[in-house]
Amino acid sequence: MLDAIDRKLVAATQTGLPLVSEPYRVLGERLGLAEAEVIARLQRLLDDGAIRRIGAIPNHYALGYTANGMSVWDVADESVAEVGARVGALDFVTHCYERPRYLPLWPYNLFAMVHGRTRDEVRTKVAEIAALVGPAARAHEVLFSTRILKKTGLRIAA
Amino acid sequence: MRSLDPTERAVVNGLQGGFPLTQRPFRDAGAKLGLSEGEMIDCIGGLLAGGQLSRFGPLWNAEQMGGAVCLAAIAVPPERFEEVAELVNAHAEIAHNYERDHELNMWFVVSAAEPGRIDQVIAEIERETGLAVRAMPKTREFFVGFRVEV
Numbered sequence: 122m123l124d125a126i127d128r129k130l131v132a133a134t135q136t137g138l139p140l141v142s143e144p145y146r147v148l149g150e151r152l153g154l155a156e157a158e159v160i161a162r163l164q165r166l167l168d169d170g171a172i173r174r175i176g177a178i179p180n181h182y183a184l185g186y187t188a189n190g191m192s193v194w195d196v197a198d199e200s201v202a203e204v205g206a207r208v209g210a211l212d213f214v215t216h217c218y219e220r221p222r223y224l225p226l227w228p229y230n231l232f233a234m235v236h237g238r239t240r241d242e243v244r245t246k247v248a249e250i251a252a253l254v255g256p257a258a259r260a261h262e263v264l265f266s267t268r269i270l271k272k273t274g275l276r277i278a279a
Numbered sequence: 280m281r282s283l284d285p286t287e288r289a290v291v292n293g294l295q296g297g298f299p300l301t302q303r304p305f306r307d308a309g310a311k312l313g314l315s316e317g318e319m320i321d322c323i324g325g326l327l328a329g330g331q332l333s334r335f336g337p338l339w340n341a342e343q344m345g346g347a348v349c350l351a352a353i354a355v356p357p358e359r360f361e362e363v364a365e366l367v368n369a370h371a372e373i374a375h376n377y378e379r380d381h382e383l384n385m386w387f388v389v390s391a392a393e394p395g396r397i398d399q400v401i402a403e404i405e406r407e408t409g410l411a412v413r414a415m416p417k418t419r420e421f422f423v424g425f426r427v428e429v
Contacts, residue, residue, distance in 0.1 A: 174337075267378045
């Protein structure tokens, strides 16, 4: 769990790091913390998984990755942990989760998001997943997003 | 869409994680890419201004902060699609909402600081729209090694 100072760090960095030669010192000045404490806290938060990674967060659309396919798979419950681990490890899968089914409308329990420059590129990547998973997947589909209806950034109160 | 120059490409491809936690991180990261500290800062600033990067810094994991996130989907009758999109989007807890080509044609993410609030928002949307909302909370998350290659 985050303490009050961690939450201040979240609020101060959720739009990004200062683009200066010593960003952690500048951050510390804004928050009344020593540079070494800022660095130590960020390292701990990274180790704990509260920070997924630090670096460039690309805008997929602006980089030409305009096709976004949610591939969904019906995998036997006893195999989903093993299959999900292998699918998530592919470098073109951005998110990989197990989720509940809603039978008969929705038989799929494994979700793997695939981004590409075109729908064909996404379909090719999904075919790679299908080949990797083999008969462990009883059925799959790709749902393309046809329109963004709303998109706002993560906002966390300090 | 503007194409990236080789320096920008190197920065986008090489820095999607692992930005150093050191006193001079732009200098240290640049050393691996053959760029000076000043070139790194200018290049990243340009990519942010041009919109190719949405941010540069830590990517926080919302759930680890005590917040809750839940994917949900609705099968919206096509003739009601715009009306239902407005009702769903009016909730501040809806961060993302996408139209997708399936009978379940509206997919959105509900996020809230209090986990209990997720079910309330879903119940409100069901009441306002008269449609069933299928909550699809993740039951397991698999590690992803994703990088955009440009």
